[in-house]
Each structure stands twice: as C-alpha cells, then as structure tokens.
Amino acid sequence: MDPLSLALIAVLTGAIAFLLTSDKGRRGLELALRSLWLHKLRSFLSMLGIIIGTSAVIILMSFGEGSEKDVLDDIKRLGTTNIIVRSVKPPEDANSNMRQRVATYGLTYDDMDLFRTIPAITRMVPMRIFPQETRRGAKGHNSRVVATIPQYAEVNELKPVQGRFLTEDDEALMNNVCVLGSETAKNLFPFEDPIDSSVKLGQFAYVVVGVLADRMPTGGTGGSQAAEDFNHDIYIPLSTSRGRFGDRIMIRAAGSRSMEKVDMHQITITVQDIDKVRPVGTMIREMLADAKRHPRQDWALTVPLDRLELVERTKANIRQSLGIYASISLLVGGIGIMNVMLATVTERTREVGIRRALGAKRSDITFQFLVETMVQTGIGGILGVGFGCSYVFVHALLHSMPQFSFLFQDGSPSPILHLPSITWSLTTAVGVGVIFGIYPAMRAAHMDPIEALRHV
C-alpha cells in the first residue's frame, strides 16, 4: 500500500470516527441523513455525478491493472533472471559475394563455450528450432521441432500432463524420444494414448515419452520477441537432433527450398540473481559484438527484466492520465453537488433563521451543511465504489466464461480490481464534498437571521 493511500485512509477514518463518536458529529450526521432522506430523488440525482466519477475511476484503474498484468505475465513467462539470445538471419546483400549456397549464421557452440566462462551464469539452455512435419501413419502435423536439453522444462516451467520430459539420459544416449506439445498430441493421437507410440520426424521414428499441458502463447510483447505458440511443438534431445538431422537444416517453402546451417537458434541463459542480469547481459553483448566471431549482426539479445522496468515506468504515466480523467469527472460531480446545495440552502433559508434564533452559531450552520455535502458525496462515493467493483467483477466473470466470448474482442484484457483506487476515489469524493460544500455552507451561515426568518 503506497503512503498516499495510507494517509488518505487515515484522514477518512479520522473523519468517520469523529462523526460517529462525538456527540456533535453524530447529531450532524443524523441531521444530514434526515435532510437528504426528505428529498430522496434530488439527493440521488445530485449524487449521480460522484457515483459515475468514482465508478469510472475504479473501472478504468482495474482495466489498467488487468492489461498491465497481461503484459507482466508475458514478461515473467520469459523469466526475470533470464537473458535470451537468439540467432537472427541477417539480410542478404544481393550484390556481394558473401552469398552462400548454405546460409550460415547465428549462435555457435563456440559462443556457448565462451559464455560458460561467466561464473554468474547458472544455466544455459540451447535450442534448435526448425519446422518439420511430424507423421504418424497417414496423419501429418506441421509442427515445430525444438531440440533442446532437459533443463528447458525448468526454465519454462513446463509440466508434462502425461509421461515425462526429456532426461539427461536421453541427451547422453541420443535417444530417439520425443515429447509432444498439446496440439501436436491432439492432432496425431485424437483418440489413443500417445505414450510409447512412435511418430516419424524426417526419416527416423521417435518414441513418445511425454505430452505437455496447454501453454499460453506469448504475445510477442515489445516487438523484439516474436509471438510464439508452443502447443504445436515437438521436443527432442539436442544431441539426437545433431546426430539425425546434422547441422544443416533444409527448409522447404512453396516452390523453393533453402539450406541453413545454424548451430543454435536460441540460448536461454539463467543468471544466479536479479542484480547480475544487467552486467551479464552487457558481457554477452560484448562477446557477441566481436567482429571475428560475428561479422554481421546475426544475433539478438533480450533481457526480459528491461522490459519489466519499462512497463513499470509506463505504469506511472498511465496512472497519471487516469488520475486526470478521474479528477475531471469528480470535479464535474462536485460542481453538480455544489449547485444543488446552493439551491438547498436558499430553500432552507427559513430553517437557517430558526436555528440561528434558537442559538445556533455561524459555525454550527456551516458544520451542518458541510456534513450534509460530505455525507452526500460519501454515500455517492460508496455507491460508486459498489457499482465499479460489481462491474469489474461481472466483466471479469463473463470474460472467463467461454460462452460469453462473443462479447469481447480477442486479447482484450480482463479487469482486475485495483484496490488502492477504492480508497483513493472514496477519499477524493469526500474531499470534493468538503471543497464544494464550503461555499454553500458559508453562504447559509452568513445569512442575516432576521431576513432568514422572514423568508417564505
């Protein structure tokens, strides 16, 4: 909880405590409620601005929170202590003699050996990724082969729903085994249990040892990372892929084919703690920038932590603009209330006169009308909070139910209740009550009692 909301809560509870415990406060509160009850419709209508204002704040902030969580989840899936280095196919310069029959680029096993000299690195997970049709009898599935080592499961927090992931033994023995992504499994084995069956990748058959759970595709946040759907993957040991497929990969596209020689498509590097992420990132960048190793820029480095911090920073900006919208709507609500209170004061001129004659001081009258405005904005605020929270709740509920998916755009965020905005909007509403209540209350207090008594 940030200090601002804490301070606001303290002020609010102080005011409520005063109204409830002191004799004068309690009487003022009761009187205000009665006066408002006397004109129910008018009180409600004048509260409407505040109701809309507070619920708007809560709904806006909750949507902000929801979309922010989507982004953060995306980043956290990549891991905050991770550094991701990928091979990138550099643009071919058409006129140079650099053109090769086999495109050779990207991260090499030498690079990986070099990274091993950095002590802060606790784990490196290399991957080779290439498209390859997976066959089982007559059935085929266009899947993405991911050749990697067993630690891949730890880095990506994968849980097999059936069987197991790749093991050290698979890697050491170059076993012909594979683990299927959920969609791959569903396509190839619509009815049967895939475990211990075999599928064919290229010329060789692989025994299925495990099936993974459905995995949320990444959104490709920030642009430097492509969106990925992992459910069509098929995982095989890295050593097996080198043995069976060799270092060259044939890519067949419509009407053409190309050869690539890429040692590794991606290395996910895990660093021992979050403070070392940046220095290690810099070291790796420097190592790769060496022109002897990589004459062209054929690699890309992603530090999810950087993006996390970028999001944290944009968060503050979003908050600020939402705060401005909220202030405007509450301001409008406050003016509405002031307007009604001015009319009320005029209408109750006689009451003011009577009270003054019976001994009320100016301060008593000010207090009375001020409490009335505060109660009005307070109730409006509470109703607004109630409405805002229920809206967020219902929206999130419908969003989570597949049968209502037609209501929402794809990828639209589900709101998450933003708790600080409740106290924030509530105290602002009451604050608006004080600010906009002062003028009408003072006007009532400074009426001439004799004139006021004569008022019809």
Add this chain to the structure above:
Amino acid sequence: MANEVLELEDINKFYSGTLHVLKGIELTVREGEFLALMGPSGSGKSTLLNILGCLDKPTSGSYFLGGQDVSTMSDAELSSIRSRYLGFIFQQYNLLPQYTVVENIEVPLIYQGIRLDHTTKKRCEALAELVGLGLRLDHRPMQLSGGQQQRVAIARSLVNRPHLILADEPTGNLDSKTSVEIMVMLARLNQMGKTIVMVTHENDIAGWARRIVRMRDGNIESDESNEPWPLPEGAPELPVHLLEGAA
C-alpha cells in the same frame, strides 16, 4: 422591586445610514413582567423585538440583558446568549419540519452544547405534556394544527429555562378560540414567574398583558400598566409540577 431582566439605554437604530427607526429608546423590564409591545406597522416594534432578541444590534446605546451589556457582543457571543437566556415564539410557529415534537423542543439544547440523553428527553416530553401535547410526542409539525404547533413552540421556548420569553405576534395566524387558548397558556406561564415580552397589534391580545408599551415613529408613545383579562372560568390549570422539573 424585582430584579431587572433587561434595560435599554438610549437605543438608536438606523437602517442604511439615514432611516432612523428607533429614536433613543429607554426601557426596563423586570422579572415576572408580561409586557405587550404595540404600535402600527413601521413604528419600530419589530426592530425593537429583534434587538431584544439579540438578532439585531442597535446602532448606538446600551442593552443590558441580565446585567451583561450585549450591545457590543460578537455574533457568536450573541448566539450563545440566545441559546441560554432567551426563548422565542413566532407568528409562523417556525418548527423544523423534519423533526418530531420532542426533537423540536430539544433543538435549543443542542445549540447550548448540552448532550442529549435520556434525562433531556424526559424533560422535553414533560414540556410537551405541559403544553398539552403529551399524546403527540412523535408527531411531525405537518401533522399538527396551528394551535398545536404554537404550543410546541411554547414548549421549545421554555426548554432552556430562559430569563425572557419573546413572542412575536404569537396568535397572528390563529383563530380567536385558539388564540385565547394560547394566551391563557402564556398568562399562566407569567403567573408562574416567567417574564414575557410580546409584540402584537391587537388590543384583545394585548389585554392579557400586565403592561402595555405603545410605540409610534420609533418612540415610546405610552407605557402603562394594565389589568389583564381574568382567566376564563374553567380554564385548564397548567400542570405546574411538570414545569418545576421541566423548565
């Protein structure tokens, strides 16, 4: 001679600088008096009553209420004087519509800073009973007749045990039968020692007072004692035992 409740010395009141409404008024009211202030409209009687009620201040002169000079007091001090020493009865009754009978009687106590509790409530109920509204404690002003409302106002004017009750045309909105009831009630209160200053323009009503002050053009024209109307045969006695505890 009884104690002086109030004393006016050379009270002048100007409106908008030039309009001379009260011209050097000298007036003393003693404890237990029942004074009727009469005069045609524009004679200054209402202005005088407002000054007596600490709702207005004289332009010059001194006003001693219970020995204190109130003519120089601030607005807040005057409010406090009103809540402690004065009781008001108006022509329009001036009850608060959102309150019940008992709650209306309680209002002056609120502004005296007295904590409302069981005891004060009992006292207000006793006062309501005193004015004959013991069965209507929870009624709201709208549910009462004019006479009943005025009785609530009388009970309200007694709740702070005032030195002085100020009545501004208390029967102005009532029919003659109800007027008599109200005046009998005021006369009884006066018999019990309450000091009352009443503004009226009806001779019939003024006849209930023991002293009649007539005003004209901002001056006191005459100031004479009066033999008040006898209380009518069979007029109800006020349940004095209630007043002892209540007011």
